[in-house]
Amino acid sequence: MTVKVGEAYVTEVLAIQGVAVAPETPKAIAAALATQLAAVAPAYAALPFEAEPGTYLAALAKEQP
């Protein structure tokens, strides 16, 4: 599933965090994030349920020469 991040969401989430931005900023952020999130969606969707961040360090150790 692609998470849809629109201008209204970005405006709200920045406001909630108390960060004041230029009027054109939410639109630019939303556009960039929409493209990027669509690009990674298939890879994330294919991850097994059990995958969790800690597996990275295990993989790093396992792949040593």
Next chain:
Amino acid sequence: MAAGITSLTLTEVAARIRTREVSATEVLDAVLARAKEVQPKLNCILRIDEALARAAAQLADADLARGHLRGPLHGVPLAHKDMYYRAGVPSSCGSRVKGKVPEKATATALKRLDAAGAIQFGVLHMAEFAYGPTGHNYHDGHCRNPWNTAHVTGGSSSGSGSSVAARAGFAALGSDTGGSVRLPAAICGITGLKVTYGRVSRAGAMPLSHSMDTVGPLARSAQDCALLLGVLAGADPADPTAATEPVPDYLARLALPAKGMRVGIPMSYFTDDMDPSVGAALTESLKALESLGCEIVPVTLPAEMAAIDVAGTHIIAAEAAAYHGNWLRTRPQDYSPQVRARLERGLALPATRYIDALRLRGHALAEFSKAVFAKVDVLHAPCIPIPTPTIVETDVGGSPNMDRTLALMTKFMRPFNYLGLPSLALPCGFLASGLPVGMQLVGRPFDEGTILRLGHAFQQATDWHEREPKV
């Protein structure tokens, strides 16, 4: 002798100080003179601590006269990216936000260099908060490429790349979160090592993205990087992410031949957007490796490479935004508009997507290792696919292609931060414009020894790394 001192490599100058062929004070004099000569043209240095360095050099000479050798870098003057904290001294991190508050503790990397006998003579230019790939800095002025001052140095370790290439330093610490050691090394024609995630302690180094940050050296050769890594690497109680893996003798491994090593060339992703002139230099580098007895093996990369790059971008954006959240709320005017805009993006990334980016990481490393390191010892890859752009082309409003140019500069870098793999960037040719071209040698986790060995063999057979810019 004095005139030639700054052209020596780190390994060479350390040996000459050790044998008292030249004194630490003479070396410092030569480096300071060169630094002052190039600084007006390159803007690569933020501060020189001359009096402190002179006192330290005199002490080093006195120690040596008494027969006391502190370590492999005894008396060698070095300056570093201004994000390695030293107790009692402010670190600007290339920003106006950090101000002049003295740091409370000294970075482990600096402590290890101190213990090895090195003398810090100053701090170097960097991108604001290490969050930029070009060497632009709107607070301190842009850093300049010693091969052509109209062109970028690469970033974020801009001053490290520019000063070491210009012979105003023998080596320097940089940091690499998305290419910040390898880009300035490749673009300035020197050698830079991005280490395995966790190989070098990050205690006392400014954080940008704790899941991706690495500390690494920029120097004039793979041999110099091996010397420095031997000093820097290893576990550290002050940094729980510093790996406990044994630290091999990197210098001893350089003596092993490259013959018989299997070198992979990627059949996808790293072939995208390749400028023919850059591609030609990379092809020549493969011929040199073949002449050393290496076997060149085409490898098919996982289909996820583009996703890996985006996932890495998101981890950096989210973690950097978290670090800077308080300052973004209270002092937004103290950031340059460019860095502020990059940080603001991270505030809007949904938490679930950040976690997914972290969840994909172990799987992606396993898939990449299966595709690449089951077949070869080292992956050969370009650093950037295009000739080095100018400062104007990569400045805001300087070119309609600015965003694409910046994306191309980092596209081949960030995947190895995400995967956590070590990568050595080194010069492999020059374009007709006189600008250097760099290549990457990428290794298995914690196998810096193999990529340094191959890089050293390549540099024994070629002279690209010995060329000096005329500044």
